[in-house]
Amino acid sequence: MTGASPPALIQVEGLAVHYGPVQAVRDARLDVGRGEIVALLGANGAGKTSVLAAIMGLAPVTAGLVRFDGAAIHGRPTERIVRLGLTLVPEGRRVFPKLTVAENLRLGAAARRRHDGAAAALDRVYGLFPVLAERRSQDAGTLSGGEQQQLAIARALMSDPKALLLDEPSLGLAPRIVDAIFDLIPALRAAGLTILLVEQNVELALAVADRGYGIAGGRIVLEGTAAQLRASGGLERAYLGLAG
């Protein structure tokens, strides 16, 4: 917590997620302040994706609470949460492969609170990702991995969100593309977004994040500023089971 600062945009307290009898997240607590970039770090299977899914109402929250912009959102349907201005770029991109790039973006705009700005939002994302403008009538399934990741981010931006949850944006991409995407994250913050970033690649994530949390076995086991986490080095990383 940052002391007496205004309440965080995203607050998670005592969160538990169960998939049937399997508990994926236990008593997780984290917050993301307005305009912050916060990294959630952990090994494969540590529960990172489950935390994001629970925030978005895509995974069953069995205990605890999630607040966004002061309102309790746990238990609300995903489509309502998105309409409040919180959205997720899912792991593995999950663009709609048989829809064109333009159709993917059109769906992205469906969550807008005001529909008059959709054309301007489209111009903005085409400016941000020129390759998508070139391929607008191509099926998303025919794009390269990097282009699909750009499309997934662009699709999320079409709803003009206040906060963006990014799940493993570096996964399976060439280093050059990863660099481009991680250059984009501070630019999105500069444009007013709040970002919660899930990553296995610690160096990459801490290079752009203000603060970070470490998660292992479904619990938050580590918390600090990016500088603290960078300096803390090997021990915690070994504990988190992280490479790099």
Added chain:
Amino acid sequence: MTDLLLQQLVNALSLGGIYALLALGLAAVFSVLGLINFAHGDLMTITGYTMVFALAGDLPFAAAAGLGIATAALAAVLMERIAFRPVRNASTATMLLTSLAVSAILQVLFQNLISARPKAVPAPAALTGAVDVLGMDVGAIQLLAIGATALLLVLMTLFLRRSLLGVAMRAAAADFPVTRLMGIDANRVVAVAFAISGVLAGVAGVLWIAQRGSVDPLMGFLPVLKAFIAVVLGGLGSLSGAVVGGFALAFIEVALRAFLPEGVLPFRDAIALSIVIAILVVRPQGLLGRRVAVR
């Protein structure tokens, strides 16, 4: 000989149209929910009984047909709301059994509240007659079936390509959670899929009933079974596959009926299904289906 071929072509196209409409409705629901709705055929029956009552109330045939189609659409939406929504996240087997239960309940209701015996649905003379097309006598009802199918397929394509809800339905078929992540209301997509399946079953019902001239409680079973075969043949989960499968099945059936020797004719359904199985052995994913992706 050409006349016979053309006549059989018309038969296959009109029968295929009915199969295609039914299969498309089944596939629309399956693509968003993973549910094969075996109560789909009972929507045809509902259309039929609505027409019986409307005609008894002296409504003209076209108005009775329109009312029958609207009732089928409403019944499909109610079916989803009452029976399928509570089991939406249950296993496929649970949903399948639910649809069989809905079908059984409806059939018992028809038998006890209306009649176990067929009720006549007299089609107007304009529909039972023949029309001269390029010197060939073609049944008016067959022309209507072909025309109605073509029109509905065009409208359906426009809906799926142009409207936001149509694009959302195609997206939901590929990835429902991410479609919700776009802010698309899941209940609305599912309700629209059912409403569409109801309209398609209603139109297929009107065409089916106009040909046989009556409606009975178990009428929907055979066509929905054929439609299910068409869906599998075309590729489970593919909408265009359902249409192709419907026409393919009708072409196989009509060809067998026309060209099999007299002695073998009683076995034509068995032969037709054997051909379908042979196709599926070669292409297990169906004619237009893609291989099942592991998520």
